[in-house]
Amino acid sequence: MLELRPTCEHCNTALPPASLQARICSFECTFCATCADTVLGNVCPNCGGGFAPRPIRPAHNWRNGNHLGNHPASAAVRHRPADPVSHAALAAALQAVPPGLR
Template sequence: MLDLRPNCECCDRDLAVADPDVYICTFECTWCGSCARDVHRMICPNCAGELVRRPVRPAEALRHNPASTVRVFNPDCLGRVPAPAG
């Protein structure tokens, strides 16, 4: 089951559980849409994996399986921007 982390790992912005503009990699590194698109170009700076939209967990399922409250923040993420493709 996905953790549904509460913040962007790069800018530390709070992310709502139902926000459709949140992206994750296969290791659940979590990014707001702005950081995913504009900073990381849809590539995870931690594992070089593809960033995809995080699914929204239905409200009923959240009652029994709540989102994580553990924040992951890596302020050095801006120094790990992927090289341009090409």
């Protein structure tokens, strides 16, 4: 189950569970859309993968108890800003490789 991390790992902007601005990689590294698109260039600084919009977990129990009340979002903040120099090298190395092939 997705952890639904509460903030952008780079800029520490709040990303509540219903945020449409949250982006994740396949390891659930979580960034805001601005950082994912403009600062990181769709390259996760932790794994090199690409980003996708984070799904919204239902706030209400529409079916089988699958909602935020039973499966709350994480409260653990992971603020680890990307190092600009090392990320630039990683992004340059992956520039020609589409996220689906990384």
